[in-house]
Amino acid sequence: MVPETPKNTAAPLLPDRYPQLDLFICDVSDAILKDVMQHMEHPFYSLSKKPETRIRKYEHNGNRLEITPSVKGLATIYDKDILIYCISQIMAKLRRGEKVSRRVRINSHELLVFTNRGTAGKDYAALSEAIDRLAGTRISTNIRTGDEEQYDNFGLIDAASVRRKNGFDGRLLWCEVKISDWVFNAIRHNEVLTLHPDYFRLRKPLERRVYELARKHCGQQPEWKVSFPILLKKTGSQSQMKKFKQMLKGLEENNHLPDYEVSLEGNNVVFINRNTLSKKREVVTDSGALVLQEKTLETARKVAPGYDIYALKQEWLNHWTASGKPELKSVDAAFVGFCKFRATNSPIF
Structure with missing residues (x-):
């Protein structure tokens, strides 16, 4: 049941501007949004819509974080949409078995559609400003990604190349960003979670x-x-x-x-x-669902680091179905064995 919207107030969620997402958008036709766990657990981004130019410090349960802005202000949670796009792109390529790198090419129109934004001139200008804030914000932290702690200073993105229409003040056509080693390391160790598509409608x-x-x-x-x-x-x-x-x-x-x-x-x-x-990720066959224990998924992540475990789960099921659905003595052991085989014979890093 959809909750009633109070009178004289805006709807709780922004409208879905692109209910039928073009298949070519972002090379992620099923719009699977991904973010690294560390960015979700700790406050890396400003929640203010006004430029925030003071250094911010955070500490909780031994996790320390210092965020230093540029003169243009701290990167905001809306600027983070660019990184979500990049992370989603990389994870989609990994699912397809393609090679990935820290450099991600961004078509500005596709990004705006992917993040449920408008495509007017002001939206392109806001995108350009977001890239500047991401590149200018510096992080110092002891929060781990993978098996590494990083105490030195690094950026949310390390570099950005921009192509504009009609010169320096023209509309942003595309850019290429180089994400930090810290973020890429989190992706490489599969420290990512899927976001609901309505995240961009909040x-x-x-x-x-x-x-x-x-x-x-x-x-x-x-x-x-x-x-x-x-x-x-x-x-x-x-x-x-x-x-x-x-x-x-x-x-x-x-x-x-x-x-x-x-x-x-x-x-x-x-x-x-x-x-x-669970409904979005459940793997169902004609004869019902093959259910894996949660600890099995954790084991699979360890034997196949860098892979999207849910994509591997679907691939494994497809292989099992194509093989005539043979009886499995242990569903969990069979899945872990498949993941180990894929990681050994088709390494992605």
């Missing part, structure tokens, strides 16, 4: 950030409970607690957060899994 920066945290911490568990102070800290929001609670109350009333329901209980926020994640 109107408010804080709503996006809350969804990221729910997706990272609740995942496919039935629920995740967190206190107001901890959730506020992890969002990186500069809002006062009263305003923060009002925003969460809106999420609870409108019930529009993708994948999760929000319930406020005393001094805690409870995120309840809608079970849409």
